[in-house]
Amino acid sequence: xxxxxxxxxxxxxxxxxxxxxxxxxxxxxxxxxxxxxxxxxxxxxxxxxxxxxxxxxxxxxxxxxxxxxxxxxxxxxxxxxxxxxxxxxxxxxxxxxxxxxxxxxxxxxxxxxxxxxxxxxxxxxxxxxxxxxxxxxxxxxxxxxxxxxxxxxxxxxxxxxxxxxxxxxxxxxxxxxxxxxxxxxxxxxxxxxxxxxxxxxxxxxxxxxxxxxxxxxxxxxxxxxxxxxxxxxxxxxxxxxxxxxxxxxxxxxxxxxxxxxxxxxxxxxxxxxxxxxxxxxxxxxxxxxxxxxxxxxxxxxxxxxxxxxxxxxxxxxxxxxxxxxxxxxxxxxxxxxxxxxxxxxxxxxxxxx
Amino acid sequence: xxxxxxxxxxxxxxxxxxxxxxxxxxxxxxxxxxxxxxxxxxxxxxxxxxxxxxxxxxxxxxxxxxxxxxxxxxxxxxxxxxxxxxxxxxxxxxxxxxxxxxxxxxxxxxxxxxxxxxxxxxxxxxxxxxxxxxxxxxxxxxxxxxxxxxxxxxxxxxxxxxxxxxxxxxxxxxxxxxxxxxxxxxxxxxxxxxxxxxxxxxxxxxxxxxxxxxxxxxxxxxxxxxxxxxxxxxxxxxxxxxxxxxxxxxxxxxxxxxxxxxxxxxxxxxxxxxxxxxxxxxxxxxxxxxxxxxxxxxxxxxxxxxxxxxxxxxxxxxxxxxxxxxx
Numbered sequence: 001x002x003x004x005x006x007x008x009x010x011x012x013x014x015x016x017x018x019x020x021x022x023x024x025x026x027x028x029x030x031x032x033x034x035x036x037x038x039x040x041x042x043x044x045x046x047x048x049x050x051x052x053x054x055x056x057x058x059x060x061x062x063x064x065x066x067x068x069x070x071x072x073x074x075x076x077x078x079x080x081x082x083x084x085x086x087x088x089x090x091x092x093x094x095x096x097x098x099x100x101x102x103x104x105x106x107x108x109x110x111x112x113x114x115x116x117x118x119x120x121x122x123x124x125x126x127x128x129x130x131x132x133x134x135x136x137x138x139x140x141x142x143x144x145x146x147x148x149x150x151x152x153x154x155x156x157x158x159x160x161x162x163x164x165x166x167x168x169x170x171x172x173x174x175x176x177x178x179x180x181x182x183x184x185x186x187x188x189x190x191x192x193x194x195x196x197x198x199x200x201x202x203x204x205x206x207x208x209x210x211x212x213x214x215x216x217x218x219x220x221x222x223x224x225x226x227x228x229x230x231x232x233x234x235x236x237x238x239x240x241x242x243x244x245x246x247x248x249x250x251x252x253x254x255x256x257x258x259x260x261x262x263x264x265x266x267x268x269x270x271x272x273x274x275x276x277x278x279x280x281x282x283x284x285x286x287x288x289x290x291x292x293x294x295x296x297x298x299x300x301x302x303x304x305x306x307x308x309x310x311x312x313x314x315x316x317x318x319x320x321x322x323x324x325x326x327x328x329x330x331x332x333x334x335x336x337x338x339x340x341x342x343x344x345x346x347x348x349x350x351x352x353x
Numbered sequence: 354x355x356x357x358x359x360x361x362x363x364x365x366x367x368x369x370x371x372x373x374x375x376x377x378x379x380x381x382x383x384x385x386x387x388x389x390x391x392x393x394x395x396x397x398x399x400x401x402x403x404x405x406x407x408x409x410x411x412x413x414x415x416x417x418x419x420x421x422x423x424x425x426x427x428x429x430x431x432x433x434x435x436x437x438x439x440x441x442x443x444x445x446x447x448x449x450x451x452x453x454x455x456x457x458x459x460x461x462x463x464x465x466x467x468x469x470x471x472x473x474x475x476x477x478x479x480x481x482x483x484x485x486x487x488x489x490x491x492x493x494x495x496x497x498x499x500x501x502x503x504x505x506x507x508x509x510x511x512x513x514x515x516x517x518x519x520x521x522x523x524x525x526x527x528x529x530x531x532x533x534x535x536x537x538x539x540x541x542x543x544x545x546x547x548x549x550x551x552x553x554x555x556x557x558x559x560x561x562x563x564x565x566x567x568x569x570x571x572x573x574x575x576x577x578x579x580x581x582x583x584x585x586x587x588x589x590x591x592x593x594x595x596x597x598x599x600x601x602x603x604x605x606x607x608x609x610x611x612x613x614x615x616x617x618x619x620x621x622x623x624x625x626x627x628x629x630x631x632x633x634x635x636x637x638x639x640x641x642x643x644x645x646x647x648x649x650x651x652x653x654x655x656x657x658x659x660x661x662x663x664x665x666x667x668x669x670x671x672x673x674x675x676x677x678x679x680x
Contacts, residue, residue, distance in 0.1 A: 143462065145454055151445060154418025156422055158424075158426075161422070162426035350456050352463040
């Protein structure tokens with residue numbers, strides 16, 4: 001490849017101990033490039049995503065949404081990395097099935113999300129051929145073809161290879177869970193990306209469970225990030241419950257990826273909900289574990305942080321939630337009233353001309 | 354017209370398309386410095402450089418996933434599977450993913466990719482260097498499958514495949530690579546995917562085959578012609594989409610159908626051809642549809658005796674033709 005084979009410097013993201021409190025002094029303490037407006041903007045996004053996610057779960061129980069995988073507990077990791085990608089302006093995204101916040105933050109409206117979860121005509125990812133928000137949203141630079149875990153990793157590396165061949169300086173962000181990290185293709189993807197020093201950031205949202213199987217039954221490791229050494233590129237553990245840390249880590253990783261090749265970011269998160277709407281996590285999660293995790297709910301901690309910094313007031317926190325709720329209500333009603341695709345469209349798009 | 358081998362025709366097709374379109378590139382195991390284990394990509398590294406002729410790690414799933422991802426970005430990758438037997442680790446990327454990209458995005462993405470797969474037996478390859486893998490891909494909507502048997506067809510179809518906007522599996526019978534030689538025009542040409550070719554016209558029996566078996570069918574047809582059996586030999590050339598029209602028209606003319614392939618008989622391409630003929634030319638048939646195919650053992654074995662016992666041959670095709678003529 002044209003990419004120079006210089007030795008990567010292991011400088012970028014900060015490695016803070018999990019559980020570190022968000023910065024609470026002032027806006028001046030923010031990492032480079034980040035403004036208080038960004039924080040407010042992304043807090044609003046986080047509230048919106050949470051309300052959409054909760055609504056989808058409720059609609060499933062009402063029989064209107066066949067299946068959903070909740071992103072509750074993953075929002076800070078997804079939105080923090082997206083904020084860095086948005087600021088960079090030249091990133092392409094390969095999310096996975098739990099990445100509602102990635103997909104919404106990339107540009108989807110609440111109504112588009114609701115159309116997708118209800119399987120309605122005009123749904124942007126696959127026109128309701130696939131599970132919700134699966135397929136491609138090219139206007140927002142997102143591809144997720146399937147939910148066969150890790151299949152998207154090699155594809156994202158191929159995308160980055162093509163970008164390099166075409167000289168367009170795009171950085172690819174590919175998201176996956178700790179479960180996908182056990183797949184052979186994860187190894188193959190990281191190995192190839194390392195060999196060719198491709199501009200890829202591997203973002204592992206490690207919530208500690210592959211459906212029901214805990215991390216200790218998946219790998220003999222505490223930190224997945226350490227695997228990066230085996231591929232000749234840097235890996236970092238990030239507190240995935242802290243949006244600012246996730247932003248900062250991704251921000252540094254983007255410039256490293258563009259100049260020197262891949263980075264692995266292990267964002268440690270918690271899964272607040274069962275694997276999907278079809279799962280019952282009481283069968284395998286220890287009593288009290290989720291309640292304990294929820295004490296670090298990023299929606300709550302981020303609001304507290306913004307209030308403590310004096311960036312917004314508690315009244316504004318309430319207003320943001322109320323406004324978002326009205327939008328989710330309207331989106332739900334609009335999608336509920338929309339029609340599914342006509343049966344005569346079954347045969348469309350098996351091939352292109 | 355120059356006389357070339359199948360492998361030379363394949364190489365020329367790739368070279369011409371890489372010259373024509375800078376988005377075309379090849380990747381695979383040993384395709385660069387080595388020029389491919391069958392030399393299909395010989396000389397391409399020297400002409401196009403390492404960015405467009407990529408030697409990969411030994412990781413078939415990655416080769417296919419990476420090709421797929423590059424295709425999303427508008428490239429036209431030609432991944433090579435060194436031997437068909439090694440395609441199975443990549444099957445999720447091909448059948449699970451590539452075949453479903455267009456449908457699963459409702460057409461917002463498509464996959465202009467050609468997967469080259471040397472396949473087939475009769476070369477003492479044993480269970481893991483001889484496999485016929487066509488049935489899997491033949492069964493999968495979203496893919497196209499070509500299986501040319503001659504240098505002319507190999508070059509023309511491969512060039513069309515590279516220009517196609519859908520994922521195409523190119524099955525190249527490795528015994529034909531050097532064994533089969535034929536005339537190829539100097540001038541640019543392509544052949545349509547999805548059109549069978551009548552390699553020998555005849556009136557009394559239709560044989561349908563592809564790949565190496567086509568040549569055995571032609572030899573057998575020549576043998577029995579001296580006995581007054583006038584065989585029409587249909588070369589499918591493309592397995593998917595299947596050219597039903599050519600098959601059905603031929604069967605309507607001859608009234609008898611023999612299908613020959615070296616892949617296992619059960620659930621093979623021949624089963625579909627038989628079903629099509631039975632459904633669409635039933636009242637024209639003068640005899641039961643016959644199939645001469647590989648038996649239902651996993652692959653042609655290594656020992657010479659066992660490999661020969663597995664493979665259809667000119668002799669066994671001729672016997673099948675005589676039996677069908679006598680029905």
